[in-house]
Amino acid sequence: MVLRVRISGQRAACCCLLGLLASVASVSSYFVSSPARLTRTTCRSVLSATPYSVREIDVPARANADKTVIVAGATGYIGRAVVEESVKRGYNTVALVRSKAKLETDDGIAAYRNAFAGAIVMECDVENPAALNTLMAHIDIPVDTVICCLASPTGTKKEAYAIDYQASLNCMDAGAAVNARHFVLLSAFCCRRPLLQLQQAKLKLEAKLQEQSQLTYSIIRPTAFFKSVSGQLEAIQGGAPYVLFGDGAVTRCNPIAECELAEFMLDSLTNPDKCNKILNVGGPDEPLTNKMLGQVSLLLQLQYRNGVSLLL
Ligand SMILES: NC(=O)c1ccc[n+]([C@@H]2O[C@H](COP(=O)([O-])OP(=O)(O)OC[C@H]3O[C@@H](n4cnc5c(N)ncnc54)[C@H](OP(=O)(O)O)[C@@H]3O)[C@@H](O)[C@H]2O)c1
Numbered sequence: 001m002v003l004r005v006r007i008s009g010q011r012a013a014c015c016c017l018l019g020l021l022a023s024v025a026s027v028s029s030y031f032v033s034s035p036a037r038l039t040r041t042t043c044r045s046v047l048s049a050t051p052y053s054v055r056e057i058d059v060p061a062r063a064n065a066d067k068t069v070i071v072a073g074a075t076g077y078i079g080r081a082v083v084e085e086s087v088k089r090g091y092n093t094v095a096l097v098r099s100k101a102k103l104e105t106d107d108g109i110a111a112y113r114n115a116f117a118g119a120i121v122m123e124c125d126v127e128n129p130a131a132l133n134t135l136m137a138h139i140d141i142p143v144d145t146v147i148c149c150l151a152s153p154t155g156t157k158k159e160a161y162a163i164d165y166q167a168s169l170n171c172m173d174a175g176a177a178v179n180a181r182h183f184v185l186l187s188a189f190c191c192r193r194p195l196l197q198l199q200q201a202k203l204k205l206e207a208k209l210q211e212q213s214q215l216t217y218s219i220i221r222p223t224a225f226f227k228s229v230s231g232q233l234e235a236i237q238g239g240a241p242y243v244l245f246g247d248g249a250v251t252r253c254n255p256i257a258e259c260e261l262a263e264f265m266l267d268s269l270t271n272p273d274k275c276n277k278i279l280n281v282g283g284p285d286e287p288l289t290n291k292m293l294g295q296v297s298l299l300l301q302l303q304y305r306n307g308v309s310l311l312l
Contacts, residue, residue: 064090067144079149080115081262087118126167132174145182146175160201218268223282224255254287
């Protein structure tokens with residue numbers, strides 16, 4: 001059987017990681033349904049891939065300096081990437097964090113390094129609408145967009161409704177109160193088939209956003225993040241069992257890199273095609289089954305053992 005796939009950047013790393021599990025199926029809850037094929041020619045890119053495939057964007061220095069972008073949940077996995085992308089595009093970027101002191105500890109410095117370079121870091125309790133309103137009212141450069149990357153740590157019903165719904169709604173309302181133009185919500189692909197309280201809370205917020213007319217919006221529903229996929233390997237290394245659905249070809253996974261998701265989210269500020277819509281977004285490549293990942297892994301292992309390039 002001839003297989004073909006275009007694999008790049010983090011996706012390659014991810015592929016190798018999961019490939020080590022040799023043909024077992026993914027437990028990821030984020031799947032897409034179109035088929036993928038793999039070939040020897042394009043598998044070469046697995047070996048030469050760079051860690052990130054970041055698209056160059058041509059932005060004049062300090063374009064957008066007259067617009068403020070507020071990022072709620074700025075310390076999160078996606079929030080950090082969004083802050084970096086917003087700064088890169090020249091927006092006056094305000095990173096909302098729960099605790100500035102946490103950022104200044106050794107762990108905080110190690111975790112966040114330069115993530116907030118060029119941004120204004122502001123502490124705010126997003127569960128407190130009055131605090132949010134006060135903060136936004138004191139920002140000199142008009143607030144153009146609020147990007148909400150908040151997520152409850154556990155996803156329990158109580159937390160999901162407090163953070164994924166209410167605190168995120170507080171951000172939307174505070175943006176509207178200062179006449180912001182646009183609101184970007186980090187939602188999830190799995191909201192298409194809601195089974196969990198977390199998904200219900202997100203859907204409730206999505207509905208609120210769609211009901212209102214003061215702000216334009218983009219509801220972004222990404223597929224799995226790389227951290228979730230590589231997390232499966234870590235769980236197995238820690239002794240947890242691996243769940244296999246069928247023969248490994250039942251489920252497909254198309255993870256997205258945080259930097260590419262951040263680009264997509266920032267694009268929604270200026271692209272009318274991304275306005276007032278729910279946008280599903282996955283990795284740039286074809287979705288892969290675990291069987292395919294296993295096949296790529298076997299090819300790579302063969303090449304490594306034989307010291308020859310089977311992929312030329
Ligand atoms: N994992 C996946 O594969 C996947 C795929 C698609 C969509 N999603 C969606 O993406 C979101 C997760 O994004 P992520 O991984 O970037 O999340 P994350 O790393 O857990 O970040 C969550 C952010 O929310 C903040 N936060 C949580 N509780 C808060 C509170 N009480 N007050 C203030 N801030 C609070 C956190 O602040 P602290 O740093 O102070 O805690 C952090 O900045 C979820 O909504 C999930 O459904 C996930």
